[in-house]
Amino acid sequence: MTNSLPDRLTKMGWNEIANHLEALLEDAARDSLSYSAFLDTLLSLEEKGKADRALKNRLQQSRLPQIKTLDNFDFTFQPSLDEKRIRDVIAREFPRDAQNILFLGPPGVGKTHLALAITYEMIKKGYRALCLTSHEFLEKAKEAMEKGDTKRFVRMLTKTDILLLDEFGFEPMDSHSANLLLQIVAQRYERGSIIITSNRSVSEWAEIVGNAALATAILDRLLHHSKAFQIRGESYRLREKKKAGFVFKATETAVNEENHRS
Template sequence: MNSLTSDRIRDHATKLGLTHLTESIGPLVDRAEQAQLGYLDFIDLLLGEEVGLREGRRFRNALRLSGLPHHKTLDDFDFAFQPDLDVRKVRDLATLEFARTKSNVVLLGPPGVGKTMIAVALAVAACQAGFSIYFTTLDDLVRKLRAADTTGRFNRQLATYLRPAVLIVDEVGYLPLDRAEANMVFQLVSRRYERGSMIITSNKAFTEWGSVLGDDVLATAILDRLLHHCDVININGPSYRLKDRFNLTTGGETMP
C-alpha cells in the first residue's frame, strides 16, 4: 500500500472517528497479507478491531461510573471455601438470563460469606455484556433519597436508581429503616418491577424483613414484587474475612 493511499485512509478514518484505524492500518494490512485475507475478511478485521476498542473503552468507563467496590469476577471467587453453595446456579446466573428477562437475584447469608463478591461478579459480567449497572448499599440509597426528598428532588434522585438495567443493592438488613424510608424502598422496587433487574444482598432471612423495614405490610409488599421473578441463593458457610486468621478445621486461631 503506497503512502498516498495510507494517508488518505487515515484522513478518512479521522473524519469518521475511527481513531484506532488511523494508528493501526499498517499492522492490520500486514496481518491481512500474511493470512491472505479476502476483501470481506479484511473489512471484517478492520471493523472488528474498531468495535473491540470501543467496547473496551465503554466497559472501562461503565465500571468506573458503576459505584462497584471492586471489579472481581467469578473466576476470583473461591467456591471450594463454600462447598454448600450451588455453583451451577451461580454459573447459570452469570449467563445473564435474569438481566434479559428483567428478573431479580437475592443473595442471603451471614456477613463475610461472599454475597457482595458474587453480586459484584454478576454485575461485572452484565456490564461486559452491555447492560448498564449501578451499585449502592441500602443505607447510602436511603440516605440520598431522604436528602433529595427534603429539597423536593425525590423523583429525580429515584430516577437515578431506575435507569440502570441492573441495580445492585448491598447490605439490606444491616441497619433498620423507619416507615418513611421503607416506603421509599417500596417505591423503588415497585417502579423497577418487571422493568429492570435488581441484585440484592442481605444478612436477614425474608421472615425478618418486617423488622428491618419497620413495617410488616410494606415488607410483604416489597417481597411480593421482588420475589415474583427471582433467583434466591443462600450462603451459609464460614466467613472469608476470618479464613486467614482462624484455623477453621480446628476452630483455633492460626499461629503466626
C-alpha cells in the same frame, strides 16, 4: 498516505482505525492482503475498540467497588452453595426476564463477592448496572429528599438493567427512604433486575423498613420473579485470620453458634 485520512476517520468515529492506520497499511502491503481481508481487519479492529470502550463506560457507570469473578470464589468452602445453579443464573442472562437475585446469610460468607461477580458478568454481556451499599442508598435518598429531587433519584435507580443493593438491612431505614425503596422496587417490577445481599432473613425486613405492610409490598414484588441463595457456612475473613493465628477460640465458637442459628 494522505495526511487527512486519520482526521477524516476520526471525524467519522472510527478512532481505532485512525490510530493504527499506518501500521495496518504496512502490514497489509507486507502480507499482500486482499481488499476483503484488509477490510475485515479494519472492521474487526474498530468493533473491538468500540466494544472495549463501551465496556469501560458501563463499568464506570456501574460504580462497582471492585471486580470479582466466580473463578476466584472458593465454592468448596461453602458447600451450601450450588455452583451450577449460580452459573445457570449467568448463562440464562436473568436480566432478560427481569429476574431478581437474593443472597442471604451471615457476614463473611461471600454474598458480596457473588453479587459483584454476577453483576460483572452481565456488564460484560452488555447490560447496564448500578451498585450501591445500603449506607449509600440511605445517604442518597436523604440528599434527594432534602433537595426535593426524589423523582430524579427514583429514575436513576430504575433506568438500569440491574440494581445491586449490597448489605441491605445493615442500617434501619426511615419511613421516607423505605417508601422510596418501594417506589423503586415497584417501578422495576418485571422491567429490571434487582440483586440484594443481606445478613438479615426476610422475616426481619419489617424491622428494617419499620413497617410490616411496606415490607410485605416490597417482598411481594422482589420474590415473585427471583432466585434466592441462602448461604450457611464459615466466614472467609475469619478463615484467613485463623490461618494467621489471629482468632481466639471463643470468637470462633461464637461465630459458629450464630451461623447454626441462622
